[in-house]
Amino acid sequence: MDRNNRNRYFIAAYAGMPFGVVGMCTGMILAWLFNKFVVG
Incomplete structure (x- = not known):
């Protein structure tokens, strides 16, 4: 998992x-779903 994705997960966790x-x-x-389906 690259740094960009990790930051996105942290942002999602903080938002929740x-x-x-x-x-x-x-x-x-x-x-995770966004990464899987939108980013591909």
Whole structure:
């Protein structure tokens, strides 16, 4: 995993932080899906 993707995951986790662990996990999953399908 390159640095750019890692930063994206961190941003997703931070965005989900107010919602607790569930929000963080959701953010990470959404970032992963975005990488998989949009970036390819």
